[in-house]
Amino acid sequence: MDDQEEDFNLDAVLETLGPYGRYNLLNYVLVLFPVLLSSFFTCGFIFEAQSVDYRCEVEQCESNNVTDWIQYAIPTNRETNRLESCVRYVSNSSQCQREEFTNVTVKCSRFVYENRESMVKEFDLGCQEWKRVLVGTVHNFGMFVTMLFTGAISDRFGRRVAVGMAATTSFIFGISRAFSKDYITYVVLHFVEAALGGGLYQSGYVFAVELVSSKQRVAISAACSTTFVTGVVLLSLLAWAVDNWRTYIIVLYTPALIVTIYVWFMKESARWLISKGKTADAIKTLRGAAKINNMDHTKLELRALGNPLVKSEENEDKVERSEFSKAIRSSIIWKRLLMCSYLWLTCSLVYYGFSINAVSLSSNKYLSFILVALVEIPAYVVVVVVLNKYGRKRVMMVNYFVCAVTSFLFAFLPRCDYYSIPLYLVGKWCVTLTYSSVYIYVSEVFPTSMRQTLISFCSTAGKIGSLIAPLTPLLSLYHKSMPTVLFGSLCFVASCLTVLLPETRNTRLPDTIEEAEEISRNNGKSWL
Known part of the structure; x- marks a missing residue:
């Protein structure tokens, strides 16, 4: 089936259904709940393995x-x-x-x-700080592993199956970790839980985005990000209220059982069904949605979902091989790939580094963590406006630079809650806004023929950053300002590299290597 025609026709049907009908509102709740839980499972280790005196x-x-x-x-x-x-x-x-x-x-x-109820005390990790921070690295390494097959499961078996499997494995291995008898068992279960259930956010995100047409995707994306941040705030409040680390884990992971039960009663994504040639099932799903919304299903113009076009697989293979060989020989694409990978790695390391080190920001580590999380919500709203108004390049360059400046000021000025906390929050705001910008920008500078492959390469670099982030608190053992000095240095270099990249605002997505290279040539003169 022709992808562009398929998207256009399905978008028209989804527009007719409307984004705020009872069917969509119900599914928003059912899909955003796993997104909320994913914040528990992604960031829970910060308080689960927190330091104690x-x-x-x-x-x-x-x-x-x-x-x-x-x-x-x-x-x-x-x-x-x-x-x-x-x-x-x-x-x-x-x-x-x-x-x-x-x-x-x-x-x-x-x-x-x-603290008599801490993981550090029970496993007697005194003066073995590396073992404590290793928990976060092992968890994030599991999140790295889950990237290898979560997308394949979602694309092969459906969005509903991917969400259900991630929620089920998170529940089983998360609860099991609460009964760990020793440190090795605890760390192994941490890895297995993240490796098998770490794709919960991505699966829920894709499921939610496919519920609406292209016009509402930005709003749904912002809703997912805001839901995740809301979960982080609830996580902090829970850690504040529950002192026993085993009870804390049980409370965090028990709600996943609810998702495990109800997800199998949900309707599969109509867009995924169509992509698999299951048009009849997609029509059935959309007709059911129309019935729930009290609409006449004939108004959906479901006949527009037909007319599949036959493609020549042989010609497609030749084109793919040709584009791949061009990408290998293109110095512009290679330079862009390396710079974008560094930008993604910096965003990931600094973003998670700010979150993890927030617990040492002030005397009340829970309140500090909540403030650092809440500052993300307005960033997700602002990014939609500033990217379209000022362009991707300027937004990233300015925010990387501001994040670098605030990090250095926080590191070298005497600690005082009156300005230290605001500086830290401004830095977190900037890196959050930049993270969203980089994700959009990277998808706009690579050609359609190689876009997913090259984005995956950049995303892998980002995962390396998330693996390193839990280790940054160790730097404070040598000097309390070393983590933020590292963040500032990375952001300053990223700001300088951004100057070398082309602007993509109001430019058509490149389909070929030549078109992707042309973006740099057309932008170079204007910036010089």
């Missing part, structure tokens, strides 16, 4: 109800003015007397934890 156990003093002995048994860090976590002073006797402690320090063998 601990100190060395001083055996001869622990039974002493008076705690003034701590000041001469455990050294104080001069930079943070807090007790050291991994060393204590050597004592010359088994008595808890001040004069018995020397100025010589020794590494701790046992620890006393502030």
Whole structure:
């Protein structure tokens, strides 16, 4: 079937149904609920494996109800003015007397934890910070693996099946993780849950977008992003209220069972059915939608869904091979691919880095995380306006630069809640807006014949950034400002690279390598 004709005809039918009929509103709720849950499963590890305060156990003093002995048994860090976590002073006797402690320090063998219900305490991860932050990297590596087959499952078996499988596996392995007996089991289950269920957001997003015509796709995309952020806020509130990490996991993953049950009663995406040649099933689905909306199904002009065209597979293969060989030889495409991959990697690393490091932004880590999440909502609204008004290139360049400046200011100015938190929020705002811009821009600079392949390459670079992001809190062990210095440096380089890229506003999507190269030639003179 001719893709363009198919899209046009189906869009006309969906326009007739209307985006706000009872059928669509019901499906919005059913599909956006998994999108909401995906934020729990994607970001839950931030509080699940959060850091806790601990100190060395001083055996001869622990039974002493008076705690003034701590000041001469455990050294104080001069930079943070807090007790050291991994060393204590050597004592010359088994008595808890001040004069018995020397100025010589020794590494701790046992620890006393502030939070009695934390994962760090139960698995005794004191002074093994790398094991704690490794949880996020393992989880994101699982998210990387899920990219290899989630799209294939969705395209082969349907959107409904992809959502159902992701929700089911998330529920099974998420709940199982709450009963982990040791650290290794816990990490393995984290990986398996993310690797098998990490595609829940993507599956739900595609399902939601295919419910409407092209005119409403931007609005539905913004709705999905806003729903995800809403889930992040609810996640923070839940972590604030629930102190036990095992209970926290159970509460997070139990709602996935609801999706596992009701998704099989939903109607499959009509657009997917048509793409698989199941036109009769698509017509049945659309007629059912018309009935729910109290419409006459004959007004949908369903006959426009027919008229399949036969394509020559042999000619298609020749064209694909020809375009691939041209892309390999094109220096413009190679340079663009490398720069766009760096832009995507920077957005991913800085975006998730800002979110993960937000817990150390102020004394109330939950409130800080909520503020950093909420700042994304207006960014998703603004991006639709500014991209069309000012162009992709200027928006990305300016926001990368502003993110770099605010990151450096946050790093080097003395910490003060009056300006430190606003600087951090502005940086998160800019990288969120840029992330949305990069996703759109990358799809506009590559030719149709190679677009999905090249976008996947850039997206893979972005996943590398998300793998590195959970490790950035380790940098603060050397200096508290190192994470934001890294973010600022990456964004500054990205801003400079953006100058070399062409503008794509009001340009037709390129279909061939030649047309993609022509964008650079036409833009170069105007920018110079």
